[in-house]
Amino acid sequence: MESPLQARPALELRQTSPWGSFERDYDVDAVWRAWSDLLAAAPALGRVDPFRYDLVDVARQALADLSVPLHREVVAAWHSGDRARYAAARDRFLALGADLDALLATRREFLLGAWLADARRWSASPAEADLYERNARQLVTVWGGTPETTMLFEYSSRQWSGLIESFYLVRWKKYFAWLERQPAGYGDRALPRRDGRVVAAANDFYGELARWEFAWGEAHEPHAAAPRGDSVAVARAMFDKWSPVRGQSYATFDWNSLKPSSP
Incomplete structure (x- = not known):
């Protein structure tokens, strides 16, 4: 599914491609649960190449989903006039993109x-x-x-x-x-x-x-x-880093309006 990271930059964004959308028709939290379950299975299956691909692909989608509320947080911070809040939101959005790139670097398919x-x-x-x-x-x-x-x-x-x-x-x-x-x-x-x-x-x-x-x-x-890096190790590090951010962001984000539900 599309991510604001891929879109021509703007404050007002609802899509990347001509007929795309940032809307999600699935439980975004379920993607993170799947990521967690895959990591739990990694000690037994971590050397199996198809498993490693699935782990990266699920983690990719979880981070792509997270980029939607993180972009909206940048926009809300900009409109608030609080430059410190804006800078923190901006840097977190860019950091997510850099980490997504590092995760995908572990698989030739990406x-x-x-x-x-x-x-x-x-x-x-x-x-x-x-x-x-x-x-x-x-x-x-x-x-x-x-x-x-x-x-x-x-x-x-x-x-x-x-x-x-x-x-x-x-x-x-x-x-x-x-x-x-x-x-x-x-x-x-x-x-x-x-x-x-x-x-x-x-x-x-x-x-x-x-x-x-x-x-x-x-x-x-x-x-x-x-490829560069170990898929399992990188996916685990990304989960540990971004799961708390997801918990905070999803708690105050309305996926129907694609806007924060509270200041």
Whole structure:
């Protein structure tokens, strides 16, 4: 399910892809219970590769779910005018993204580098390899078109290690740096949107951000194509770190309105 981490940054967000949503039609706490049960089974099954994949995949979804209320906490803190509260919420949201990237790095199935390496492997020349990599990068980000005309950005967004670190989190950091230069009380509800997402023509910042998105798609910086870290150990550390945060955030979050239910 979609996460605000993957979305083109904004305060008012309800989706990542053109026809997606942050709504959940399942018990979000059940995902954390499943994660806990898998960790309990790890002493017996931790060396079984399909088990390790399932553990990472369930943990991935739990953290993706948690990003929804954590983003809303950033928004509420910004609108409160309390800059210290905002900074703490911002940093926690970014830390969740970094930890999700580290978790996904333990499985090849969730590696941007593996996706790009596979694309380049089909080529018959260096120029063709660069073209295939460009296509592979655009498929999971801007999809196509130009910075000014693209309408299907994030159509095929992915929760992948490398993509979170080098694209999604960089984009959010650019946004937060810009947001912090805006006057108190700034909101973006009136910005022009298409399919619920802010378009490049909304203002100078989004125009520049869209150009950066396309530039990322033209780049060829290396990304790890082999897993890093132990899936069980990383999943256990992430559960211990984020489970208390989930308890606090879910207790004051309304999944129907996608807003905090209390200050």
